[in-house]
Amino acid sequence: MSVATDPAARPRKPSRARVVLGELLRRPRAAFGLIIIALMVFAAVFAPWIMPQDPFAQSFDGLDLMGAPLPPGGDYLLGTDLLGRDLASRLILGTRTSLIIGVVANGIAVLLGAGVGITAGYFGGWTAAILMRFTDLMMAFPALLLAIVLAAIFQPSLMIVALVIAMVNWVQMSRVIYTETRSLAEREFIQVQRAIGSGPIRILFKHLLPHLLSSIIVFGTLGISTTVLLEATLSYLGVGVQPPMPSWGNIIFENQTYFSTAPWLVFFPGLLIVLLALGFNLVGDALRDILDPTLKGRH
């Protein structure tokens, strides 16, 4: 990265977001990740128009003479499930559920965890004692039990699942960020900010947060695949997405017992979960490098 050397002709800077996006697209791996994410978002938004078949129709054509599901190929691109429903269509529709869980619920967990961790880490003392004891409490609380209780009180729905996942998954993030913030807050450049007279909000968000981004990104992307699978567990228990509504997780769970006879029913949704996590991971890694000026020029 060369730096503009002529102070007189200071060009108007393009917006930060555009610069970052441009950098992302220049890196092959990051661009690949972006394409995956874009395709999935597209599938989720336009699902009704791009589904090849009705995902809920249980047709006799979808089963062979013995009543077994059809393998991929022929009329059904990715084969059919045990009830003769088109797997491809169900996966496309399931993208909606899985994206909401993996991105929105996980995103809330990340924000919550990072927020609690950074606050406790910077202020220390009583603030930290209360926040971190609460974190430990949540960590010890069984997620499944919480989900079942909530589902019993309210209608079982995707929102409940998202809520439970957000409530359960922020704790690890909070722990990691807390420890990191504590060591960062002792560093001299934070001391300097205090000497200048910067307030806590400014120090937290302008000076501490950028240094924590890499941990947040790594933990955030790791969380995507675990939360997608956690959703499947919860749906399996009847707490979350109700059949016949598909999600990648519940497709795997419904069919795992038939893995040896109909492997495609587990393989394709599994592949999609891996791709989703991979996509976010690649973009996250690249973002971390782009946002760290000390790594400029290295790939």
Add this chain to the structure above:
Amino acid sequence: MTETRETGGGGTRPLLTVRDLSVQVATEAGAKTVLDRLSFDLTGGETLALAGESGSGKSMTALAIMGLLPKPMARVSGGAIKLGETDLTAMDERGYRKIRSARVAMIFQEPMTSLNPLMTVERQLIEVLLEHEVCRRSEAPKQALRLLKDVRLTEPERRLKQYPHELSGGMRQRVMIAIALACDPEILIADEPTTALDVTVQAEILDLIRTLQAEHGTAVLMITHDMGVVAEMADRVIVLRHGRQEEAAPVRELFAAPQTDYARTLLAAVPRLGSAPARPQAEARKKIVEVDDLSVRFDITGGILNRTIARVHAVENVSFHIRERETLALVGESGCGKSTIGKALLGLVPWDGSIRVDGVQTRGRSRAMMHPVLRDIQMVFQDPGASMDARMTVGEQVIEPMRVHGLARGSELQDRAEWLFKRVGLSPDMLSRYPHEFSGGQRQRVCIARALSLSPKVIVADESVSALDVSVQAQVLDLLQELQEEDGLSYLFISHDMAVIDRVADRVMVMRLGQVMEEGPRDAVLRDPQHPYTKRLLAAVPVPDPTRSRPAMPDAAGIEEASPIFPVGQSPQRIALHDLRQGHRVARVAATTP
């Protein structure tokens, strides 16, 4: 291992021959040569100093000899290193293990990080002894004790059972030396062995290395940036710069008549105690900082209820003032509370007493209430790398204080930043760069620009030049001086380096264990010290002149060993100062022990 050495110590045949040694480091822009065709011989019993500033390749030389170059980034790209008849460049890792410690040993700069914190001193010593089969397992403890006695460690029996964190910095370095000498090596490589230590401890360690060298006939390769240490220790010197040999000469010749320009500038930049020009007499100007009875105590909590069980009395009843355009230097060894005073002035630590900055009392002010005070008093920290945010451009960081205080906005900020950069001798088009793109000296200039952005009246400079190379140090000191003359700044200059203080201070305050030992005009305190502690500090400073040997250190008479930690309810004995003349005040010397 006690068999005879083929090469024979003390002989004239070189123990170590380095010929055309080159080291390359892989960088983004391809291989970079960090050491370029260096040649030297090292014979038994002599001390060769590799002197140079950061990036001169002196440490790389040591690592190359030890086979410890960071792989795969750095490699020996040419030349030969011969230890006796063995060529070390062709040696594999297994072969090297037999040579390290046994024939060539190394001591590092930071004794804390070079010792394993989870092992007692005894186990670490025994490990080396057994690894190289110096003695049998049953004899090892006895051998370890003998080694500690060799390095003159006090209470060696007790030290054996202690862990590194229980020892002081000087003791740790003695243990490191004991480990290095465990196998009676032919060559000892000392990489900045005293840089992290206090000056009195440094003097002791240098004495120890010299004594041991005489006893064992070891050849010492001394790597240092400190020309004072060079003058004191070396027989011959190689001056390195950017990986090339600038000059090689016997130590007296080098100091008397340096042949190259670089060696001349390097030697000229070395601050010499007692050679600083007289400073203009400060007449009675306005007092800008007034401190009365300042105390800072930190609680040590423990037990299951986290109650306060003891207090560190970091600063005890210190009073002083700084006048306009005046530099007050705070000097003392690590842990004496000098940095804490600086932090208290900016309200960064809780304190008791009274601090007035430009007439404004700062006691009891909240962080928000401190804002107007902080515009008058700012701080420049020790390590310019650590005190800058690596993820912000330097321009942003210089602007930040003005934003926080709402002093300017929009393009005005940019203009002001450009002006500040010019003020500290940097080019304004560097504003959009990040800290890692600057050298150490440039970074410290940025930090000074940042401190100046609020147009303060006082700057607390906390070891602000300690992390810099001598030539850069001189430039930064000049800059500070210039700013003082032009803008009428006052400084509280905190340092452990007597020679630097000699150069900048109008008045000097010597601290120990949180209390003032001696205070007064620079010439009175540094040329005519009265307190034994001040005398000891001054005597320990290495003299950058090989023809003059450092005066023997006065022993620690009248300076009792003590710690600033007291149980709750107890306080250290308050030391009264008595006036000698013209503001030269000295603590009464241990009246309790006759």
